[in-house]
Amino acid sequence: MPRKKGVAPGGEAGRTQHYRSDEIKKIVLSKLKKAGEEIVKAFNSGEWPTLYLPVRSTKNIVYDPSLRQYVLGPKRAERTVGNIRHLRPFAQLVWVSKFAKQLLTTGKTSTLRDTYYVAIGEGIDFESQDESDEVIMEVESLINQPREDMNIFPEERASIYGDLVIEYTIPGFRGQRIDLSAHPDGYAIGPALTTAEFARCGAEQVFVIEKGAVFSRFVEERADKKFKALLIHTAGQSPRNCRKLIRRLREELNLPVYIFTDADPYGVHIASVLIHGSALSAHIKEINVPDAVWSGVYATDITKYKLPAMRLTEQDFKRLKELEQDPRYTVDPWRREVQYFGKIKRKAELEAFSRYGLEFIVKDFLPERLAELQKR
Amino acid sequence: MPRKKGVAPGGEAGRTQHYRSDEIKKIVLSKLKKAGEEIVKAFNSGEWPTLYLPVRSTKNIVYDPSLRQYVLGPKRAERTVGNIRHLRPFAQLVWVSKFAKQLLTTGKTSTLRDTYYVAIGEGIDFESQDESDEVIMEVESLINQPREDMNIFPEERASIYGDLVIEYTIPGFRGQRIDLSAHPDGYAIGPALTTAEFARCGAEQVFVIEKGAVFSRFVEERADKKFKALLIHTAGQSPRNCRKLIRRLREELNLPVYIFTDADPYGVHIASVLIHGSALSAHIKEINVPDAVWSGVYATDITKYKLPAMRLTEQDFKRLKELEQDPRYTVDPWRREVQYFGKIKRKAELEAFSRYGLEFIVKDFLPERLAELQKR
Structure with a gap:
């Protein structure tokens, strides 16, 4: 496990630095420009401009074992100005591309x-936000970059705490650094x-936590120090930009990632989307974290630790049925745990460890689980 | 408007400081001790220990015009060990009190x-979390202190940004300071x-914002600098600890508070709860901010600014009906706006100002609105 990586070398206050985000911006702008040029070229040579978009229906979504995520299959759909019914969505797509360019060149951000x-x-003329959201996803699939790379960010916020110094690249803060261990909330x-x-990073691993209360518990019991861990609170399903950030921590700093969720089908899904990607984001590559490790709470932990548990609901059972059909759930621990949920028909929350006192989860459960996972 | 208040004087790294939170802790512990002593005294003198709890039913909730918040009326209920049906809730209440004492003396926090x-x-023997939540509220009403003062914090998180330096009082961080203008997210x-x-505070006012996207917009357009404002993102309805923090900014730093919500009955309610208090927290005094000013988006702004708007739903109309019955809505702007919602039958979001470009809300709307409010 590497540590104390100096990622951003030299340069006073970094104002003249070349940042990764500058590179991404250049790439996105050049892809947008290329798409625009092809449209102009077609017009100039008297042809109907035509774009080819990956089909994003569930029928064209496959799990790619080499990339270890959900991706779109090879089906493409034509969108051409030559078809009068395509004119409207074509114009909308051109507008979103123009807006993305404008955001990137002015350094502003937006949301859906x-x-x-x-x-x-x-x-x-968008009939509703659903329609503009859809077109934004089309632009994502056209240039194969997530909307965050076009400065369109989610509303939802995850949060982070731990021994990591970051350097901002946004206007007004460019080159400034901040230590993420200074504010424990x-x-x-x-x-x-x-x-x-x-x-600069002093941490050696990442703990991703579904629940705010458990994030606070980890901070309070000094899990960040005891385990040299960055703590990330996803507030339920991780927003996409949080998934990407975790992937960067994995790739750029080589940190192992452990995911802690409630022991219920929804918690399993949160871990699974972070690791395998989601069907909804199948048109965007590399915002999942294939090497991340689902670390519990497992269904078997309910029995093992005698956790206070609740009955599974109808909806939970329906979700379990779906998971049983899923190719990613044919290996352990997924298979074992999904089967075990079916057997005990119960679920438990991360907070349930508090039955052994507030310290238990960090003092006893965490080291036990990490030791088990390292034996695998 | 006062500014640059030095609230915490002297003391190297503040480790020997006496903090407001230490005072609160002392008060809570002494109230808990007093309640416990009375129980013991009764036992020792051969009597059945008896507690008198304010009744928290809606029938005992009144709006107090002098405190300018919802409060409980004078009705008290007896809870006595002499009644076998009271034994269980009595024991539960004693346990929660003991747990609160334990949290305060060990410096740990918890959630419901x-x-x-x-x-x-x-x-x-709690049957469900509902039951323990209820008993925690009973302890709040018994000692007249919010659960946050017993170190029981909400799961939900609001966030803050701006020219304010805080000094921590929690174990492990006691005496450390942090500048809340360093991380713009x-x-x-x-x-x-x-x-x-x-x-230390360089800000002269507080902008409370319902939506994350608009919080980001305010940061990006430098509303914090242009208006010397602290920005607070409530993420919908403000969590109680956030309401209390805003009240402290008002009381301790004398900062005016402006609240920005969506133009819909839910947004009106978010502003109203922050200003007037909520029925659900009527047993807790002084977590509302009576002097805060609801600053829009008003129903009349939909017309005035030609904002893109949606139809009110059945539920919105039902809520409007309730607001019309409410004594706090008999004055403007509340009365005027509630009536106007009924008239135009439409609602709009804070983000709707983006129809005039991303800068509009901070560059045009904000100064116009603040000027209007100062004329009132």
Whole structure:
């Protein structure tokens, strides 16, 4: 396990640095430009401009074992100005591309919702935000970059705490650094943190935690120090930019990632999406973390630790049935745990360890689980 | 408007400081001790221990115009060991009081859910978390202190950004300071920030914002600098500890507070609860901010600014009906706006200002609104 990586070398206050986010911006702008040029070229040579978009229906989604995530299959759909019914979505797509360019060149950010309202203001005829969200996803699939790379960020916020110094790359804060171990309630993972560089890291692993209360518990029991761990609170399902940040911690700093969720089908899904990717984001590559390890709470932990548990609901059983059909659940611990849920028909929360006192989860459960996982 | 208040004077790294949170802790412990002593005294003199709890039913909730919040009326209920049906809730209440004492003396924090699980572990017979939540509220009403003062914090997190330096009072961070203008994505308002002292403040007002996207917009457009404002993101309805923090900013630093919510009945309610208090927290005094000013988005702004708007739902209309009956809505702007919602039958979001471009809300709307409010 490497540590104390100096990722951003030299340069006073980093103002003249070349950041990874600058590279991404260049790539996105050049991809957008290329798409635009092809449209102009077609017009100039008297042809109908035509775009080829990957089909994002569930029928074209496959699990790619080499990338270890859900991806789109080879099906493409044609969108051409030559078809009068394509004109409207074609124009919408061109507008979103223009808006993305504008965000990147002015250094501003937006959200899905904001983008919809700006479109309305500019007289672009979206019937609802659903429609503009859809077109934003089309642009993502066209240029194969997530919307965050076009400065369109999620509303939801995950947060982070631990021994990591970041360097901002956004306007107004460019080159400034901040130590993420200074505020124990956590730092929101918004546009500034998402695009920051990792300047110095003293942590050796990452603990990803579904629940705010358990994040606080980990901070309070000094899990960050005892285990040299960065703590990330996803607040339920991880927002996409948080998944990407965790992937960067894995790839750039080589940190192992452990995921802690409730012992219920929803918690299993949170871990699974982070590791395998989601069907909904199958058109975006590399925002999942294939090497991350689902570390519990397992269904078998309910029995092993005699955790206070509740009955599974109808919806839980339905979800379990779906998981049983899923190729990713044919290996342990997934298979074993899904089967065990079916057997005991019960679920438990991360907080349930508090039945042994507030210290138990960090003092006893964590070292036991990490030791087990390292034996695998 | 006062500014640059030095609230925490002298003392190297503040380790020997006396903090407000230390005072609160002392008060809570002494109230808990007093309740316990009375129980013991009764036992010793051969009497049945009896507690008198304010009745928290809606029938005993009134709006207090002098305190300018919802409060409980004079009705008290007796809970006595002499009644066999009272024994169980009496014992539960004693356990919660003991747990609160334990949290305060060890410097640990908990949540409602964690408290339930600890109780289960110690063999306390709560049927569900609902029951333990209820008993925690009884202890709040018995000693007239919010559960946060007993170190029981909410799971939900609001966040804050701006020119304010805080000094932590929690174990492990005691006396350390942090500048809340260093991370533009925001600082989570968890146990550490809730109990912190305000060490230095360069801001002259507070903007409370319902939506994460609009919080980011305000940061990006430098509303914090242009208006010397602290920005607080409530993520919907403000968690109680966030309401209390805003009240402290008002009382301790004398900062005016402006609240920005969506133009819909739910947004109105978010503003109203922050200003007037909620029926659910009527047993807790002084976590509302009577002087805070609801600053829009108003229903009339939908027309005035030609905002993209959606139809009110059945549920919205039902809520409007309730607001019309409410004594707090007999004055403007509340009365005017509630009536106007009924008239136009439409609602709009804070983000709707983006129809005039991303800068509009901070560059145009904000100064216009603040000027209007200062004329009132």
